[in-house]
Amino acid sequence: MKHPVRWTVGAALFLLLAMAFAWWRTGQAEWQQWQRRYNAAHPDDPIPLGIRSITPSRTGQPELCTTCHVGIEEISPSHPLETFGCVSCHGGNGLALDRERAHAGLVGGRNPSGFATMAQACNCHTHTGQAGRDGVERVGRSLMATYAGGIALVRHAFGAQPDQEGRYGVMAAQDPNPPPGFVAALKPLPVSAPDELMPALAAQGVTASGHPIDTRFRRSCLEGGCHLSEPATPQPYRYRSTGCAACHYLYADDGLYRGQDPTIPRDEPGHGRLHRLTTAIPFSQCNHCHNRGNYSLRTMAFTPRPDLPPAGPSLSDFLPRQQRRLAEYYQPIGQFTLCEWELDCIDCHTSDEVMGNGHIADAVTDSQVVRCRTCHGTLWELPQTAPITAEDEPAMRQAQLNGHGKLRVGDRVVVTPRGEKMWAVREVAPGRFVETLKVSGEEVEVPLVYGSACQQKPDEQESRYCHACHAYPRDDALKPFLSPP
Numbered sequence: 030m031k032h033p034v035r036w037t038v039g040a041a042l043f044l045l046l047a048m049a050f051a052w053w054r055t056g057q058a059e060w061q062q063w064q065r066r067y068n069a070a071h072p073d074d075p076i077p078l079g080i081r082s083i084t085p086s087r088t089g090q091p092e093l094c095t096t097c098h099v100g101i102e103e104i105s106p107s108h109p110l111e112t113f114g115c116v117s118c119h120g121g122n123g124l125a126l127d128r129e130r131a132h133a134g135l136v137g138g139r140n141p142s143g144f145a146t147m148a149q150a151c152n153c154h155t156h157t158g159q160a161g162r163d164g165v166e167r168v169g170r171s172l173m174a175t176y177a178g179g180i181a182l183v184r185h186a187f188g189a190q191p192d193q194e195g196r197y198g199v200m201a202a203q204d205p206n207p208p209p210g211f212v213a214a215l216k217p218l219p220v221s222a223p224d225e226l227m228p229a230l231a232a233q234g235v236t237a238s239g240h241p242i243d244t245r246f247r248r249s250c251l252e253g254g255c256h257l258s259e260p261a262t263p264q265p266y267r268y269r270s271t272g273c274a275a276c277h278y279l280y281a282d283d284g285l286y287r288g289q290d291p292t293i294p295r296d297e298p299g300h301g302r303l304h305r306l307t308t309a310i311p312f313s314q315c316n317h318c319h320n321r322g323n324y325s326l327r328t329m330a331f332t333p334r335p336d337l338p339p340a341g342p343s344l345s346d347f348l349p350r351q352q353r354r355l356a357e358y359y360q361p362i363g364q365f366t367l368c369e370w371e372l373d374c375i376d377c378h379t380s381d382e383v384m385g386n387g388h389i390a391d392a393v394t395d396s397q398v399v400r401c402r403t404c405h406g407t408l409w410e411l412p413q414t415a416p417i418t419a420e421d422e423p424a425m426r427q428a429q430l431n432g433h434g435k436l437r438v439g440d441r442v443v444v445t446p447r448g449e450k451m452w453a454v455r456e457v458a459p460g461r462f463v464e465t466l467k468v469s470g471e472e473v474e475v476p477l478v479y480g481s482a483c484q485q486k487p488d489e490q491e492s493r494y495c496h497a498c499h500a501y502p503r504d505d506a507l508k509p510f511l512s513p514p
């Protein structure tokens with residue numbers, strides 16, 4: 030051996046250089062930049078720079094996602110970080126520290142709960158066979174996802190089908206056990222596309238249509254951002270997600286993120302308000318689709334309503350809360366009672382109505398069953414009630430998930446005409462009812478028609494009859510705010 034010393038020094042020098050390079054590289058690692066950015070935003074409460082690892086009990090595998098996604102909100106108390114981590118829902122590679130490898134195989138990209146991936150990502154909510162615990166099947170068959178009734182109505186009106194039976198949906202759906210009045214299966218709405226496009230469409234189960242209305246309808250309405258499977262129109266008030274997140278993951282009217290994850294841009298509209306799932310869904314979330322304008326069957330065009338105040342982060346931005354709500358809630362020509370705008374939609378509309386009851390409806394009257402008298406009774410009858418009999422029945426679970434629920438076994442609650450228990454409307458004493466508002470937790474007494482001086486008629490129970498005497502004067506209440514003198 031000629032120069033053993035020189036070799037050794039060379040090798041040591043090389044090793045030192047390699048180590049310095051590795052050290053420098055770590056200092057430049059993307060995750061350090063996100064942690065520095067987090068610390069810059071939290072000067073009073075900085076975190077020590079370093080790799081962050083969690084080992085959720087559900088999988089027992091370590092996950093490094095929060096090294097970059099430091100500060101991200103826990104998604105919900107029912108999906109605690111220490112049990113679920115991130116990969117349970119999102120997939121991805123939990124051991125990777127560079128973005129590309131970590132995100133390889135993310136389920137559904139941003140949203141694991143979209144229709145294409147919900148059965149995989151939300152698999153605790155599928156095929157459970159337990160009442161109220163099969164959200165994936167229920168939502169896939171619900172009217173807000175399939176729009177089967179609207180499609181049947183339009184196709185019938187334009188002569189594309191002989192009756193108003195549901196045959197097609199925005200997407201396909203099947204129900205092995207349809208009860209009378211419900212539909213066994215829906216095919217995706219057919220299209221009248223050029224022949225050369227048909228093979229690709231056929232692969233998605235879409236058939237050719239002999240009627241031009243199908244394609245016109247699909248373009249003007251079904252791709253217009255109103256259905257649970259379709260992405261939102263990227264506009265103030267309309268930002269929202271799809272699938273389960275369309276309702277359970279709240280978006281602000283201006284579509285801006287207001288949480289603490291440095292990787293989620295705070296100045297780019299089109300993100301949820303926080304990384305959070307909730308069952309306490311405020312009306313503003315439903316209104317990302319509902320009450321946004323008018324659809325003309327004749328012209329097949331949607332006209333957005335012109336009267337909305339500028340979208341803000343919260344209801345109270347510049348209009349007082351109740352006025353803002355009044356302005357956003359109903360269109361100027363709409364008639365409504367005090368409780369229809371004071372309460373949130375889900376204070377009246379139940380889980381079965383909104384997520385579906387598990388069967389394929391092809392008309393609003395199949396799935397929307399709550400009536401004014403469900404809570405108020407009539408001059409001749411008190412509201413129908415039923416007792417809570419078990420700790421784990423759907424009403425009890427809904428009350429617990431909501432966080433404001435005070436339900437106990439033995440309590441009596443109001444039931445819908447289908448027998449679904451409305452957990453938030455309790456009979457607190459014989460003939461006395463109190464409703465827990467699901468978003469604010471406030472408790473309000475439900476005034477009854479029974480025993481009042483109400484002038485309703487027994488066979489005039491639809492809301493339009495009640496509005497004739499009980500309509501709330503929207504314009505009077507708003508005038509001082511919308512057009513200052």
Ligand code: HEC
Pocket residue numbers: 059060092093094095096097098115116119120121122123124125126127128131132135138139140292293
């Ligand atoms: C090296 C840093 C880094 C790591 C590690 C990392 N992420 Fe991300 N992640 C980002 C950044 C930056 C963004 C925003 C830009 C983008 O979409 O690439 C992001 C975006 C996302 C999104 C939204 C994607 C979209 O299309 O909008 C999801 C979901 C996500 N990450 C989940 C995860 C999960 C789950 C893990 C762990 C398996 C993980 N990330 C690990 C940096 C990281």
Ligand code: HEC
Pocket residue numbers: 094095098101104108110113114115116117118119139140141142270271274278286293299300301304
């Ligand atoms: C219970 C399921 C669930 C768990 C657990 C979960 N997420 Fe999410 N996450 C979601 C859903 C649903 C969305 C979709 C939001 C949307 O569509 O706007 C989402 C969205 C995101 C986004 C994109 C937000 C945006 O606006 O760009 C990121 C980033 C993200 N999650 C990271 C994580 C990380 C990191 C973890 C672990 C700490 C995690 N998630 C745990 C369900 C989950």
Ligand code: HEC
Pocket residue numbers: 142147151154161162164165166168173257272273274275276277308309310375378379380383384423426427428430431467
């Ligand atoms: C169109 C809106 C909407 C969509 C979409 C939606 N939900 Fe719901 N969800 C609700 C409402 C409303 C409730 C009832 C909340 C209450 O009254 O306390 C609810 C309740 C729940 C509950 C509580 C138990 C129950 O069944 O009432 C779970 C769990 C749930 N949803 C899961 C899901 C899953 C999983 C998906 C997607 C497959 C989904 N939701 C899609 C609106 C929606």
Ligand code: HEC
Pocket residue numbers: 171172173176178179254255256257258269275276310314315316317318319374375378382383393396397
């Ligand atoms: C993604 C858009 C979207 C969101 C979000 C949404 N809806 Fe709907 N909703 C629709 C469409 C589309 C219909 C069908 C309209 C029709 O047939 O007139 C519908 C129908 C309904 C119906 C009548 C039929 C039925 O299935 O009971 C009720 C009640 C309803 N929605 C309540 C709600 C409530 C409450 C929320 C919030 C928790 C909500 N919606 C959120 C789009 C949406």
Ligand code: HEC
Pocket residue numbers: 312315316319320358368369370372373374375376377378393397399400401490491492493
């Ligand atoms: C005070 C209770 C109450 C509130 C709050 C409420 N609704 Fe309703 N809703 C009803 C009742 C009752 C009906 C049945 C109407 C009838 O009897 O004529 C109905 C009917 C509906 C229908 C189907 C019939 C139609 O006219 O299109 C939809 C869709 C609907 N509501 C959506 C909503 C949305 C979205 C919200 C929130 C923005 C909401 N509702 C708030 C009680 C309420």
Ligand code: HEC
Pocket residue numbers: 366367368369371376377399400401402403404405454464473474475476492495496499
């Ligand atoms: C889920 C139960 C529920 C349903 C369904 C419901 N209400 Fe109410 N209603 C309430 C509650 C709670 C109040 C009390 C509100 C308050 O104290 O601010 C109320 C108050 C009222 C009042 C008295 C307040 C006033 O206007 O002076 C009238 C009238 C009324 N509702 C009519 C209706 C009509 C009409 C419908 C059908 C469209 C309806 N309600 C559906 C719960 C309900």
Ligand code: HEC
Pocket residue numbers: 401402405476477478481482483484485486489490491492494495496497498499
């Ligand atoms: C022809 C007019 C008229 C019609 C139609 C009508 N109401 Fe009434 N209602 C009244 C009057 C008047 C009162 C008594 C008001 C009072 O005592 O201050 C009343 C009282 C009530 C109350 C008790 C309010 C309280 O504060 O104690 C409720 C609840 C109510 N009505 C609900 C309804 C519902 C639901 C409908 C539709 C099914 C309806 N009303 C139809 C005129 C009408």
